[in-house]
Amino acid sequence: MSMKHYLKTSQLKKSIIAALAVLLLPCFAMAQFSISGSVSEKSGQALPGASIRLKHKATGLITDAQGKYQFHNLKAGTYVLTASYIGYLSTEKTVRIATDATLDFVLSPQAFLADEVIVRATRAGDRSATTYKNIGKTEIEQNNFGQDLPFIINNTPGVVVTSDAGAGVGYTGIRIRGSDASRVNITVNGIPYNDSESQGTFWVNMPDFASSVDNIQIQRGVGTSTNGAGAFGGSVNIQTGSFSENAxxxxxxxxxxxxxxxxxxxxxxxxxxxxxxxxxxxxxxxxxxxxxxxxxxxxxxxxxxxxxxxxxxxxxxxxxxxxxxxxxxxxVPEAKLRGNLEGLKEHYANNRDYLYYTEADSLKLFNSNNRTYxxxxxxxxxxxxxxxxxxxxxxxxxxxxxxxxxxxxxxxxxxxxxxxxxxxxxxxxxxxxxxxxxxxxxxxxxxxxxxxxxxxxxxxxxxxxxxxxxxxxxxxxxxxxxxxxxxxxxxxxxxxxxxxxxxxxxxxxxxxxxxxxxxxxxxxxxxxxxxxxxxxxxxxxxxxxxxxxxxxxxxxxxxxxxxxxxxxxxxxxxxxxxxxxxxxxxxxxxxxxxxxxxxxxxxxxxxxxxxxxxxxxxxxxxxxxxxxxxxxxxxxxxxxxxxxxxxxxxxxxxxxxxxxxxxxxxxxxxxxxxxxxxxxxxxxxxxxxxxxxxxxxxxxxxxxxxxxxxxxxxxxxxxxxxxxxxxxxxxxxxxxxxxxxxxxxxxxxxxxxxxxxxxxxxxxxxxxxxxxxxxxxxxxxxxxxxxxxxxxxxxxxxxxxxxxxxxxxxxxxxxxxxxxxxxxxxxxxxxxxxx
Known part of the structure; x- marks a missing residue:
């Protein structure tokens, strides 16, 4: 075989390989891989319930009883994983995958306790047989425009909120599973907040409190044992701001x-x-x-x-x-709200001795806006x-x-x-x-x-x-x-x-x-x-x-x-x-x-x-x-x-x-x-x-x-x-x-x-x-x-x-x-x- 013929053959092989690579590239890109591993402390003891998150993605897992985890259906690429556990320093690792990968974490104890231990006794965990929803600091900040706290947790299951003034500032109320505020237990750092006598919660007394909250857990039903009046519809466990390393x-x-x-x-x-x-x-x-x-x-x-x-x-x-x-x-009286003049006259006649004493009261009833009266x-x-x-x-x-x-x-x-x-x-x-x-x-x-x-x-x-x-x-x-x-x-x-x-x-x-x-x-x-x-x-x-x-x-x-x-x-x-x-x-x-x-x-x-x-x-x-x-x-x-x-x-x-x-x-x-x-x-x-x-x-x-x-x-x-x-x-x-x-x-x-x-x-x-x-x-x-x-x-x-x-x-x-x-x-x- 001549050198010229050899070079042509070699170039042909390279071209074929390159063409195949180009054709197969989408297949590799679409391939689904997994990342699995374990989380343990330095002694080797597994940490069940540790949190594993994919950075910049709204996804995460909790380790099982053996401290193991596994992410499925991941595309080829680079991922940053963060492992955290109460009382331990969080650890971050980067991995590039083009096939299934294994990534283990070893966490070191913190030099000090985390603020989360304050509320742990009354919280439900990932292994609890309890119905609950956690709301983190990021979600609270995204929704905090000054409205009362019930409007920040309004988007959780079975929650209905209301506002006397109609816009979420002032007197507001919350119901969970149809139960009113007197049946919803509220704690702040594990300390009861409901009024002891009415058993209700008056959110107007804690304006902009959401700006000092780190996280909230809402339990529906009786939930876990907590402090304060019994939870008949649910409970809202609030933890205030936690440790920040930097000024x-x-x-x-x-x-x-x-x-x-x-x-x-x-x-x-x-x-x-x-x-x-x-x-x-x-x-x-x-x-x-x-x-x-x-x-x-x-x-x-x-x-x-x-x-x-x-x-x-x-x-x-x-x-x-x-x-x-x-x-x-x-x-607002129903007749006023519906614009029913005859009904409004009847309402006035039935209540003038109790609600509408003066001429100004009467004129306002008939002449003001139907929905803002x-x-x-x-x-x-x-x-x-x-x-x-x-x-x-x-x-x-x-x-x-x-x-x-x-x-x-x-x-x-x-x-x-x-x-x-x-x-x-x-x-x-x-x-x-x-x-x-x-x-x-x-x-x-x-x-x-x-x-x-x-x-x-x-x-x-x-x-x-x-x-x-x-x-x-x-x-x-x-x-x-x-x-x-x-x-x-x-x-x-x-x-x-x-x-x-x-x-x-x-x-x-x-x-x-x-x-x-x-x-x-x-x-x-x-x-x-x-x-x-x-x-x-x-x-x-x-x-x-x-x-x-x-x-x-x-x-x-x-x-x-x-x-x-x-x-x-x-x-x-x-x-x-x-x-x-x-x-x-x-x-x-x-x-x-x-x-x-x-x-x-x-x-x-x-x-x-x-x-x-x-x-x-x-x-x-x-x-x-x-x-x-x-x-x-x-x-x-x-x-x-x-x-x-x-x-x-x-x-x-x-x-x-x-x-x-x-x-x-x-x-x-x-x-x-x-x-x-x-x-x-x-x-x-x-x-x-x-x-x-x-x-x-x-x-x-x-x-x-x-x-x-x-x-x-x-x-x-x-x-x-x-x-x-x-x-x-x-x-x-x-x-x-x-x-x-x-x-x-x-x-x-x-x-x-x-x-x-x-x-x-x-x-x-x-x-x-x-x-x-x-x-x-x-x-x-x-x-x-x-x-x-x-x-x-x-x-x-x-x-x-x-x-x-x-x-x-x-x-x-x-x-x-x-x-x-x-x-x-x-x-x-x-x-x-x-x-």
Missing amino acids: YAELNNSAGSFGTLKNTVKLGSGLIDGKWSFDGRLSRIKSDGFVDRGASDLKSYFLSGAYYGKTDLLRVNVFSGQEKTYQAWNG NQFTYKDQNDNYTQNHYQALYAKQFSEKFSFNGALHYTAGKGYFEEYKNGQKFSKYGLPDVTIGGSSVSRTNLVRRRWLDNDFYGFTYAFNYLPVSDLSFTLGGAYNQYRGKHFGQVIWAEYASNGDNDRHYYDGKGNKDDFNSFLKVNYTVDDKLNLFADLQYRNVAYAITGTDKNRNALDFHNNYNFFNPKAGATYFVDGQSNVYASFSVGNKEPNRDDFINLKSGLPVPKPEQLNNIEAGYRFKNSSLDAGINVYGMFYKDQLIFTGEINDGGDPYRQNVDKSSRMGIELDASYVISQQFALNANAALSRNKIKNYIDYIAEYDANFDFIGMQATTYASPDIAFSPNTVLFGELVYKPLSGFAIALQSKYVGRQYMDNTQNESRRLDAYWVSNARLGYDFRLKGIKNINIGVLVNNIFNEKYESNGYTYSSIYPWGKTTENFYFPQAGTNFLISLNLKF
Whole structure:
């Protein structure tokens, strides 16, 4: 063979190989590979439950009982993996794959404890047989434009939120699985936040708190044992800001519709001498509200200092919220909302002696905007409250097997709501009639304030013991005391009697002691099966004395002993999926209004009990994180409104023998590509009361009360419990640092009472929002974020809350419905600077 012929043959072979390579390149590019490995500590002991994430991707895995993980269906290319575990330093590794790869991680213990240990005792973990949702700091920041915290967690399964002022600032509410705020347990760093007497949560008292939150866990149903009142619909466990190694400063500002303005300044020292850190935040939020005169003026601060030792952590938090909110809690009459002039005239005729005393009141009722109408006209018809919190949080790692965390806390709250009242009897305020020009005057126009002055203090604790790697114990609990003072003052009267501004026309007290202790046991039987048991004992001593707002004597002394057992199992099908099931019992005491509004002569209400069954399937790989859950919540003696009123016209709740909530929930996140991601959840439920009796007040022609008429309903829906709640979000990231999210939420129809009457309902609504965010850098600034939030982009006219009552007169039955309209299309723009 000649050299020339050889060279030609060699070149031909190279050309063929090159051509084949080009033809096969797409096949190699489309090939799917895996990355697997293990996570352990330096001693070689596996770390089950460690988090493995693909950097710059919304995907992650949790290691199995042997500390192993595996990502499937990865394209050829370069990946950055991060491994993390509580109490250990995170480790990052880069790997380039063109075939299946193995990547092991060895984590080193941190020189100090992580802040997460503070809330670990009351949190559900990845191996828990509990239904929960975690929300991280990034997601909180993306959605924080100044609206109250319920609107930041609105996109989680089965959650419905509402706003009195219609735009998410001021008085807002949240329901989980149809359960109201008094049945949703809230803790901040494991410390109870719900008001001890009403058991509700008033988010307006903690404005812009989201700016100081690191993460949130929402548990649905009874959940794990926690501190505070029993969780009947769910619990929201909030952890405030955690350790930051470097010093920082932030300026966060938002502005938008209805004069809404948020200004936030945050500063942090970073770690000083490897031991100390200090953080602070100062915020203000102002908004005129969508509803007429629905303004809010909110201020808050958050200060935190921490000491990090080798085996212990001490953090002290001091934070405060101050709110001044114009009252918008009466809603809009149905005839006004619908533009029904004849109906509005009838409403006016039925209520002019109670709601519309003056010519200005009447003109406003007929001439104002149908959706933004607010009955109140008095310039200082507002709510004023200040709440100061003090927390000392401590954690100690005695050994690899034994640790402790606990907290001391104190909350001081004081404030009042002020209101103008027409034609009030002097006798109602303990004042004698006055004589003017020889004539006796028994009524006067006046301005009154109703005060709440309370103190809440106590401690929480948890001991954690890990005798062997597959068995753990947590012994925890809390003891808290509440001391509340309720009193009223008349600060102005058209006709002065012998009172003065400082005189209390009623004085009531509420003293509540709450003790609980729980033992949690987790046992890993083998690679596949994890079992848990959770036993809680809770004792509540609650005394109500003095006089109520109607000057009636109060003398209630109640002591409750509750046993709340929980048990469940999680079975790991493989490294990506597991199934779980649990059974839990919850008990809950009545609230203050259940006692003070009770009709004279009736027995005191009984506590409520809930038996909760949860079962589900979870799946997680590199692109899909999904779960499906079915539940049954079976109540004994649930307290509900039945239409009954007391002598002062106040409604009160009564126990119903049996009621239930059953449903199915789906929650999924899917990374379609580097540019697109999809998030969706659905909650479908059936919420029923067995053998419900409804009562309607009956009056004679002189409007004097005669009695109550009763009607029995076989199996009506529970009020404010939509059978369908759906959410979907499409996220598009066309370039680095820029993201667009389109969100849509559907809430099915809700009934405003327990009769399932179609004339007393909230219509279903479907609301869509759009959120844009762009992150970039300039010299001297670590990060600049510009955000835009457009709410209700299709200008849906809807009402998210309301109330109803009926009366019977000689000429027939009258039903009054009131609604809380929410804002149409509105926007918020934010500019956030990090240094």
